Amino acid sequence: MTKSYDTSNDCTLKLIDDLYNDIVAVLASCAKSSIPEHRKCFYKFWWNEELKILKEASVESNNIWKAAGKPHQGAIFDKRQSSRLQYRRCIREHQKSNDEHYTNELHNALLQKNGKTFWKCWRSKFECCNNVTQVDSSVDADVIVGKFAEYFANIYTCNNERESERLKEEYLKLRTNYSGLPLSNDIAFDTELVSKIITELKRGKAADIDGLTAEHLLFSHPILPVLLSKLFQLIISSRYIPSGFKYSYIVPIPKPKDCHNKVMKCDDFRGIAISPVISKVLEYCFLEKFQSLITTSDNQFGFKKGIGCHHAIYTARNIVNRFVNAGSTINLCAIDLSKAFDKVNHKALYIKLMKRGIPERLLELLENLFSNCYSCVKWNNVWSSVFDIAFGVRQGSVLSPFLFALYLDDLAKLCDAKNGCFIILYADDILLISPSVVYLEQLLHACERELHWLDMAINFDKSCCLRVGPRNNIACAAITSLSGRDLPWVAEMRYLGVYFMQSCSFKCSLDHAKRSFYRAANSIFGKIGRIAPEEVILQLVKSKCVPVLLYGLEACALNKSQIGSLDFVINRFFMKLFKTNNIEIVNACREQFSFQLPSVVLLRRKEKLESNVLTVFPCGIF
Numbered sequence: 001m002t003k004s005y006d007t008s009n010d011c012t013l014k015l016i017d018d019l020y021n022d023i024v025a026v027l028a029s030c031a032k033s034s035i036p037e038h039r040k041c042f043y044k045f046w047w048n049e050e051l052k053i054l055k056e057a058s059v060e061s062n063n064i065w066k067a068a069g070k071p072h073q074g075a076i077f078d079k080r081q082s083s084r085l086q087y088r089r090c091i092r093e094h095q096k097s098n099d100e101h102y103t104n105e106l107h108n109a110l111l112q113k114n115g116k117t118f119w120k121c122w123r124s125k126f127e128c129c130n131n132v133t134q135v136d137s138s139v140d141a142d143v144i145v146g147k148f149a150e151y152f153a154n155i156y157t158c159n160n161e162r163e164s165e166r167l168k169e170e171y172l173k174l175r176t177n178y179s180g181l182p183l184s185n186d187i188a189f190d191t192e193l194v195s196k197i198i199t200e201l202k203r204g205k206a207a208d209i210d211g212l213t214a215e216h217l218l219f220s221h222p223i224l225p226v227l228l229s230k231l232f233q234l235i236i237s238s239r240y241i242p243s244g245f246k247y248s249y250i251v252p253i254p255k256p257k258d259c260h261n262k263v264m265k266c267d268d269f270r271g272i273a274i275s276p277v278i279s280k281v282l283e284y285c286f287l288e289k290f291q292s293l294i295t296t297s298d299n300q301f302g303f304k305k306g307i308g309c310h311h312a313i314y315t316a317r318n319i320v321n322r323f324v325n326a327g328s329t330i331n332l333c334a335i336d337l338s339k340a341f342d343k344v345n346h347k348a349l350y351i352k353l354m355k356r357g358i359p360e361r362l363l364e365l366l367e368n369l370f371s372n373c374y375s376c377v378k379w380n381n382v383w384s385s386v387f388d389i390a391f392g393v394r395q396g397s398v399l400s401p402f403l404f405a406l407y408l409d410d411l412a413k414l415c416d417a418k419n420g421c422f423i424i425l426y427a428d429d430i431l432l433i434s435p436s437v438v439y440l441e442q443l444l445h446a447c448e449r450e451l452h453w454l455d456m457a458i459n460f461d462k463s464c465c466l467r468v469g470p471r472n473n474i475a476c477a478a479i480t481s482l483s484g485r486d487l488p489w490v491a492e493m494r495y496l497g498v499y500f501m502q503s504c505s506f507k508c509s510l511d512h513a514k515r516s517f518y519r520a521a522n523s524i525f526g527k528i529g530r531i532a533p534e535e536v537i538l539q540l541v542k543s544k545c546v547p548v549l550l551y552g553l554e555a556c557a558l559n560k561s562q563i564g565s566l567d568f569v570i571n572r573f574f575m576k577l578f579k580t581n582n583i584e585i586v587n588a589c590r591e592q593f594s595f596q597l598p599s600v601v602l603l604r605r606k607e608k609l610e611s612n613v614l615t616v617f618p619c620g621i622f
Contacts, residue, residue: 013240019231020242020278023224029218051094054087097173132254133380135264141382148252148377148382155342157391161372163455164345173348174354183359189232189285195225197284201277203227203410208276209249209376217277218539245279247375248394249383271342273375273396283398286365293358296405297412302427303401311497312426314555316433316495318505319422320468322555323435328420329441329469333432333446333479333487334495336462340428341404342392345455348372349393349407370401397516401427407454412444423447426496440465441479448482460485466493472502498552508556514569517549521573534577541573550598553607565599 061076068076109349135144158164200303202213217224235241252269262268276347296304301312316332323330346367373394377384393400393407408425416424421443422433430447434440451458458481465479466489478486491502499509524540549569558566574586574595590597 009297010192010240012234016231016234016238016240017242017244019227019234020231020244023227023231023278024210024212024244027220029210030220031216047094047370051087051612052092054083054090058083058087060158075490101365102495122277132264133288135269136266137263137379141380144387145377145379145384148250148269148379149387152250152271152326152375152377153387155271155339156392158345158391159164159338159343159345159455159457163452164347167345167347167351167455171351174351178354178360178362178363181357183361187278187289188228188234189223189236189282189289191229193285193288194229194232194281197281197288198225198228201280206251206274208274209247210276212277214277226494228273228278228281232285235282236365239368240326241365241368243372245282245369247386248275248373248375248396250274250375252375253378256336271395274571275394275396275398281397286399287402290362291402293362294402294406295354296409297413299412299423300409300425301407302405302425302429309498310424310552310555311613312424312431312505313498313552314427314429314609314613315554316500317506317557319433323420324469327470328435329467329471329474331434331436331437331465331467332493333433333440333444333465333501334493335430335444336459337428337430337451338457338508340456341400343456344393344404344407345391348454349403352410365421366399366403400530404428409448411447414443414447414450416443429496431495437476444479444484444487458486464488464490464493466490466502468500468503468506470504472504495551498556507555508558508559508562508595510553510558510562513549513551514565517545517569520545521546525576529577535593536597537577541592542595546570546601548599550605554602554609558602563599563602566602570595570597 033394053384053399061080065071065076065080071077123487132137138144138147153605198214198217201218201417203214203218203375205214207213250271250273252266253272255270296302299315301307301309301315318329320332349370350363353366371394373387373389375389375394376386393404405425405427408428408430410431412423412425416439419439420435421439422432423443424431432440432443432447434443449456460481460483466474467476467489476489478489493500499511499512521541524537524545529537549566553566570590571583571586574589575581578585578589580586587596
């Protein structure tokens with residue numbers, strides 16, 4: 001139920017739209033007139049003093065030739081041609097070195113990047129252009145972008161129309177006389193708060209549909225936070241969201257790593273929504289003031305400050321060990337939701353918020369934020385037509401992760417600790433734990449009923465079960481869903497990037513982590529292994545590849561053999577780099593370059609994690 005505004009309020013609503021449009025127009029025009037724009041790779045890292053001298057000589061000889069009347073022969077003409085030829089030849093040689101030789105200055109620049117930015121820069125500098133050009137048997141960008149638009153428009157729909165109508169009726173019934181908790185009238189998004197949010201925005205992100213980025217706000221005139229705070233105050237008081245906030249665009253990103261070795265379809269792409277940057281500032285201000293209203297249970301680990309995947313894995317490990325040490329065999333079930341973020345029913349979300357007693361003014365603000373939203377698809381600089389978004393929470397939005405966690409939060413309350421049943425959530429990654437197969441099936445059915453009420457669908461093709469304990473290898477009855485689908489018992493289960501194994505005790509598989517490390521390390525070594533100094537290569541491996549190898553392992557109880565195998569991975573890379581099989585030489589090299597083995601790094605991380613868990617959860621999680 002979005003608000004129907006009175007005609008007497010039309011002036012205020014028009015003022016909000018005009019103010020937002022004017023701010024966007026001024027920022028875009030000032031940036032265009034003040035900041036030079038250049039094509040990609042305009043700034044050449046291989047430019048040096050020699051090229052500068054040759055360029056100046058070429059320009060000078062050309063000016064002398066012009067002053068002499070532009071003769072076509074003679075000493076002046078020969079001097080001009082010789083200078084130009086020498087300058088052009090030197091440029092070609094340096095351009096060729098762009099592909100054959102990489103300077104230490106470039107490596108140092110790469111070392112200063114964070115993970116995602118590093119690999120993005122790495123691919124742009126070292127790898128040939130390998131963008132996907134064919135989708136659904138089409139190579140024409142105009143055709144492909146149309147197919148993507150149709151695909152994403154169909155995704156942002158309900159799973160079941162009848163359930164959607166039921167939720168709408170229930171929402172209207174609750175919304176009619178809803179008032180919620182009282183809200184103070186002096187709550188304001190003041191200039192200080194807006195300035196703080198702008199300062200903390202992440203740089204280097206994609207521009208929104210209006211061409212604005214965080215840099216536009218960060219480097220603008222100091223009066224901008226004042227204007228934005230006034231705009232936000234108008235939005236809060238009227239609960240009206242500017243129409244410009246509701247337009248976003250989607251960039252399809254390939255899911256599989258080997259996207260060039262298979263026929264790509266629209267379903268093989270993940271849509272990343274780019275929201276207006278000013279709307280993100282408003283949402284950050286909202287979180288700063290009202291995040292306490294959308295808190296979630298302790299066993300929902302997603303999107304909480306200071307809590308990550310390793311906390312969820314650590315909790316699962318402790319629960320499993322508790323039962324295994326008591327002689328029981330524990331059963332785990334990993335549930336995968338189909339298009340979870342894109343299928344969120346707004347009416348169900350509002351019902352969840354109303355049951356929490358969210359103030360009516362804030363509820364109305366969120367209702368108008370999610371209503372009448374539109375998007376389009378960008379593919380190879382080609383834009384699709386605009387389509388409606390009536391379902392889902394945009395993955396590029398600031399509030400979306402927190403609202404999604406709240407949307408599924410009631411699942412966390414379904415566990416029954418008395419029967420040894422637990423539920424661990426990290427966003428849409430759901431792990432069920434039970435010492436009994438019967439109780440596990442009942443827990444699955446309870447989750448199914450809650451998800452059915454939310455109009456969410458389980459992807460049974462990616463859901464599975466696993467047993468850990470002394471009777472892990474004994475065949476047992478299949479876990480059957482309410483819809484009649486059997487969930488398979490597997491020997492290996494992936495949860496939050498870590499692979500649990502069927503075993504007598506809690507155990508993780510390291511094969512995938514090792515392969516990922518070798519893939520990343522060989523990518524670096526294959527490009528610069530024979531050119532760059534060893535110190536640069538090792539620093540790159542330490543900062544970019546070792547985290548891939550050790551991801552989440554501090555939360556797992558690794559035995560001595562597994563830790564030794566991780567150490568061997570690093571020692572093996574040193575053997576390759578320094579061309580030796582002598583372990584004493586390898587140890588000396590590691591000591592010389594202060595390169596710690598995984599066994600040392602994991603011990604330090606484990607101690608830090610255990611200390612952090614005691615701080616964040618002083619009374620325990622369950």
